[in-house]
Structures are given as structure tokens and as C-alpha cells.
Amino acid sequence: MTMALIADSPVDVDAEGFMTSPEQWNEQIAEAIAAENGIAELTERHWLVVRFMRERYLETGNAPSIRSLGKESGVPVKELYQLFPKGPAKLAAKIGGIPKPKGCI
Amino acid sequence: MAPRPPRANLRAANQEVTSVTKRQIVILGGGTGGTMTANRLRRRFDEDEADIHVVDRDNRHVYQPGLLFVPFGLTQLDELVRPRRRQLRKGILFHESEVDSVALDQNAVVLSDGTELPYDVLVVASGARLQPEETEGMTDAGWNKHVFTFYSPEGAEALRGALERFQGGRLVVNLVDMPIKCPVAPLEFAFLADWHLRERGVRAGTELVYVTPLDSAFTKATCAEHLSFLLEDKEIELVTDFSAGEVDGASGKLVSYDERELDFDLLVTVPLHGGAAYVERSQGLGDALGFVPTDKATLQAAAKPNVFALGDATDLPTSKAGSVTHFEAEVLAENIGRFFAGEELEAGYDGHTNCFIETGFHKALLIDFNYDVEPLPGHFPAALGLPLLRESRVNHLGKLAFQWLYWHALLPGRDLPAIGPTMPTRGKEIPVNA
Numbered sequence: 001m002t003m004a005l006i007a008d009s010p011v012d013v014d015a016e017g018f019m020t021s022p023e024q025w026n027e028q029i030a031e032a033i034a035a036e037n038g039i040a041e042l043t044e045r046h047w048l049v050v051r052f053m054r055e056r057y058l059e060t061g062n063a064p065s066i067r068s069l070g071k072e073s074g075v076p077v078k079e080l081y082q083l084f085p086k087g088p089a090k091l092a093a094k095i096g097g098i099p100k101p102k103g104c105i
Numbered sequence: 106m107a108p109r110p111p112r113a114n115l116r117a118a119n120q121e122v123t124s125v126t127k128r129q130i131v132i133l134g135g136g137t138g139g140t141m142t143a144n145r146l147r148r149r150f151d152e153d154e155a156d157i158h159v160v161d162r163d164n165r166h167v168y169q170p171g172l173l174f175v176p177f178g179l180t181q182l183d184e185l186v187r188p189r190r191r192q193l194r195k196g197i198l199f200h201e202s203e204v205d206s207v208a209l210d211q212n213a214v215v216l217s218d219g220t221e222l223p224y225d226v227l228v229v230a231s232g233a234r235l236q237p238e239e240t241e242g243m244t245d246a247g248w249n250k251h252v253f254t255f256y257s258p259e260g261a262e263a264l265r266g267a268l269e270r271f272q273g274g275r276l277v278v279n280l281v282d283m284p285i286k287c288p289v290a291p292l293e294f295a296f297l298a299d300w301h302l303r304e305r306g307v308r309a310g311t312e313l314v315y316v317t318p319l320d321s322a323f324t325k326a327t328c329a330e331h332l333s334f335l336l337e338d339k340e341i342e343l344v345t346d347f348s349a350g351e352v353d354g355a356s357g358k359l360v361s362y363d364e365r366e367l368d369f370d371l372l373v374t375v376p377l378h379g380g381a382a383y384v385e386r387s388q389g390l391g392d393a394l395g396f397v398p399t400d401k402a403t404l405q406a407a408a409k410p411n412v413f414a415l416g417d418a419t420d421l422p423t424s425k426a427g428s429v430t431h432f433e434a435e436v437l438a439e440n441i442g443r444f445f446a447g448e449e450l451e452a453g454y455d456g457h458t459n460c461f462i463e464t465g466f467h468k469a470l471l472i473d474f475n476y477d478v479e480p481l482p483g484h485f486p487a488a489l490g491l492p493l494l495r496e497s498r499v500n501h502l503g504k505l506a507f508q509w510l511y512w513h514a515l516l517p518g519r520d521l522p523a524i525g526p527t528m529p530t531r532g533k534e535i536p537v538n539a
Contacts, residue, residue, distance in 0.1 A: 061401060061476070062420065065282045066282055066348050067239075067377060067394070071394070072393045077350065078350075081362050
């Protein structure tokens with residue numbers, strides 16, 4: 001685990017830049033991570049997903065899968081891919097300041 | 106005939122007994138978790154203290170880890186199935202019925218014929234349900250012809266026939282999305298398929314492709330470090346970040362949500378999973394996927410204090426696996442005892458998970474971890490035990506022996522020496538700064 005400076009805040013991150021201490025997160029950090037990953041501006045739809053993702057993680061210890069996001073966040077899966085190209089669950093987790101979604105091995 | 110005096114009067118005459126009514130414990134599901142829990146509770150409570158009901162839609166208890174071997178002819182279905190009733194101790198009431206719903210406000214379960222089972226404590230142990238119909242096109246043209254799952258007994262058997270006829274081409278192994286039961290099983294399937302096809306002399310003409318929605322086959326650092334060579338050695342092509350949105354069985358295409366296409370001649374898929382349908386019909390019991398929000402250490406459900414859940418039915422951040430369920434059952438039975446006694450529940454489950462991973466050629470790996478500690482190398486359960494994170498023949502024998510243990514020790518609810526709900530650290534190589 002290493003320390004990184006994102007939007008002037010020191011935060012704990014893993015080797016791929018996922019935050020490992022969600023309590024260090026703030027909205028400026030989210031915007032900075034988004035920009036670094038090719039999302040120039042976080043729209044209301046982005047925020048809806050990021051907040052949902054984060055709340056669910058803090059509540060259950062699980063980052064939701066793409067399917068749960070599609071069913072519960074109010075944003076359909078196709079749109080998730082438009083908002084967060086390549087891997088919506090992963091990218092939204094990164095922007096939301098929660099650890100990377102993992103399998104069991 | 107003179108009417109028998111009501112039981113409560115008899116009980117009241119007995120100075121030692123303070124409670125006048127028998128407690129009702131209703132367990133939904135007679136699989137791994139339900140059976141272990143019922144048997145443990147039956148031993149804990151005398152028959153005049155509590156009635157224990159188990160409800161399941163059928164009387165077929167399937168040893169699910171065995172399904173992986175069926176497509177390769179390494180085991181037969183009839184060796185994996187036993188009557189549910191026979192795995193339950195004497196004095197447990199078995200109801201063969203679908204569940205309509207749980208009425209949380211009334212503390213009652215409604216069966217499909219309208220019968221109500223009132224409960225003092227409810228245990229949800231109804232596992233996970235396969236939902237192939239949730240992926241567009243999966244169950245259309247090609248389903249059980251060149252699109253298969255080995256996660257159901259029927260699917261595993263149908264796939265056996267298809268593998269026998271398979272003479273080469275593109276064999277794609279895919280899991281659609283997490284959570285799934287036994288998350289390593291699709292990878293094990295790919296390893297065993299490699300072995301099987303080599304034995305049959307058709308491996309050279311086969312492209313074997315493993316397709317995952319995650320960003321690697323091994324998402325935990327220690328596993329990636331110790332196991333990544335396996336895919337390379339076995340010449341299995343890896344496609345990551347692939348979230349399957351559609352199956353076109355007629356033309357043999359698997360299509361992702363971001364519109365990538367993968368051709369296949371034979372698709373072995375692990376369909377989406379959800380909780381039991383009645384969970385979705387029961388107001389306040391489950392989440393959007395039908396899993397039951399559950400406290401990760403005490404196993405009490407969020408819905409109400411007298412509702413508990415274990416195994417694949419929960420939303421816990423663990424693997425949906427028999428070992429998890431077994432460790433949970435021990436904590437759950439203890440906590441139901443404490444709940445009735447009005448005591449504080451024990452936060453006794455730490456996420457302990459233990460699984461064998463078949464790698465083919467009579468070898469297997471073993472991994473052991475919990476909520477906080479990743480799989481580590483070393484030995485299990487102590488220094489002289491089975492090797493961890495390393496292929497070995499003894500682990501394969503362990504996996505085979507496990508089936509006997511399952512029916513004869515785990516389901517009856519016996520404790521295994523040195524193997525419990527908290528992860529052992531003896532025998533493990535623990536990093537200094539972990």
C-alpha cells in the first residue's frame with residue numbers, strides 16, 4: 001500500500017490507484033481520478049452511479065457488480081458503459097474511493 | 106375418549122420448565138446450510154423445547170461440488186444425489202413444498218398451498234438460483250446444444266454428451282457476472298477441460314478461452330503471484346473485463362455490453378445468480394438480486410432480529426461456497442441459542458473460506474482465507490497439513506475425500522478437529538507487515 005497525493009489530499013492507494021481507505025475520499029478527489037481516467041466532467045448521471053456504489057460498499061463491504069448497478073442504481077447497463085467506458089464497476093469504484101471489486105482468488 | 110389435557114398444563118406442572126410453549130424454528134432450504142443448521146439445532150434443543158421445521162421444494166440433495174466432474178465422466182449424477190429427508194436427524198419436520206413468501210410482520214412462512222408456518226426464529230438457507238434467462242438470448246437457439254452450464258445437474262449431464270462429441274474448435278468458458286456459487290469452478294472447468302481434451306488427443310485443434318468480467322483470472326495479489334502460470338502452462342487464452350450481455354447461440358457469438366464479440370463452437374457459461382424467488386416476493390427480506398442482507402459476523406438478517414441467514418442465500422462479501430456455509434452454521438446455531446436466551450449474539454464468523462481447486466492431471470490446489478486476510482502460502486490447518494497455494498496430488502485426494510466427509514460429518518453437523526469458523530494462522534507464511 002502506498003500514499004498518493006490526489007487533489008492536494010494525501011490518500012492510501014493500492015498498486016492500481018484504488019483508494020484503500022474510503023474515509024479519505026472527497027468530491028475533489030473523485031473529479032481528479034475521473035479526469036485522470038478519461039472522464040473530463042462528472043455529470044449528474046456519473047454522480048448517481050458513484051454515490052450508489054460508494055454507499056453500497058460502506059453499507060455491506062461489497063462493491064456492487066455491474067448487474068446490481070444496472071438493477072438498483074437507476075442507470076441501465078448500456079448507459080453505464082457509455083458513462084464509464086471499459087469497466088463501469090471498476091471505474092466507478094475507483095472514482096468513488098472504494099477498493100477494487102475482487103473475485104475470490 | 107377423555108380429551109388429553111393441553112400440553113401447556115402438563116408442562117406447567119413440571120417445576121423445572123419455565124416456558125409454556127414450544128419454540129418454533131423454521132428453516133427454509135434443505136441443502137448444505139439448512140441441513141447442517143437443523144441437525145445442529147436438533148442436538149442443541151430437546152424435542153419438547155423446540156420444533157424444527159425444514160422446508161424445501163424437492164427431496165433431492167445434490168452434492169454440488171461434484172457437478173464440476175460430471176461433464177468429464179469423472180463422476181455420475183446418481184453418485185451426487187441423496188434424499189434430503191435422510192440427511193436430517195430424527196425429530197426434524199420436513200415439508201416438501203415451495204415457499205410462497207415470508208410474512209415478516211406476522212412471523213410466519215406461507216407455503217405455496219396456503220399453509221402457514223408460524224415461527225419464533227426463521228433461518229433463510231435457500232441458496233442461490235441460476236438465472237440464465239436474465240442474459241439476452243442465452244436460453245434461445247443453441248441452449249443445451251452448444252450453450253451449456255454445468256451448474257445444474259441436467260446441464261452438467263447434457264454437457265457431458267457435448268464434450269464427448271467435441272472434436273475441436275473454440276471452447277469458451279465464461280462467467281457472466283459475480284456473485285456466483287463457487288467462484289473458482291469456471292476456472293477449474295477450464296483446467297479440467299484442457300486435461301480432458303489432451304487425453305482425447307483433440308487439444309491441438311482446440312482454442313480454449315477463459316472469459317471473465319473481472320480484470321484478471323486471479324484478482325487477489327497472492328493468488329496472481331502464485332497461480333498465474335497455470336493459464337500459460339495450460340495454453341488457456343484469457344479475456345478479461347468482458348461483461349457478457351448477449352448470447353447468440355445460432356451463430357455462436359458471445360457479445361459484451363461494450364459490443365465486443367467472441368466466437369464459440371461450444372460455450373460453457375456460468376449464468377447470473379439470484380436468491381430464491383420467494384425472497385423477492387417477501388417485502389423487506391431481500392435485496393434487488395434476492396439475496397438476504399445479513400450481519401457478516403453474527404449472521405442475523407437485517408430484516409428482523411428473529412431472522413437469520415447463511416450460505417449462498419446471504420449478501421455477505423464471502424464466496425458462495427460449502428466451506429463458508431459450514432463455518433457459518435456453527436456460529437448460527439450458537440447465536441440462535443443466545444437469541445432464545447436473550448443474550449448478546451456472538452460475532453463469531455470472520456469470513457473463513459477454504460477451497461480446493463482442481464487443476465487437472467490428478468492435482469489440486471488449496472486456498473484458505475477470510476474477510477481480511479488474503480490466501481497465503483504455507484500449510485493447512487497447521488505446519489504439517491496440506492500445502493496451500495501449491496499444486497499437489499494430496500490436495501486432489503483431499504478434494505475427493507471431502508465428498509465422504511460432506512455426507513458423514515459436515516451435514517450431520519459435527520465439528521471437525523482444528524477446522525472452525527475462524528481462519529487458522531498456524532502453518533501460514535504471514536507477511537511481516539500484514
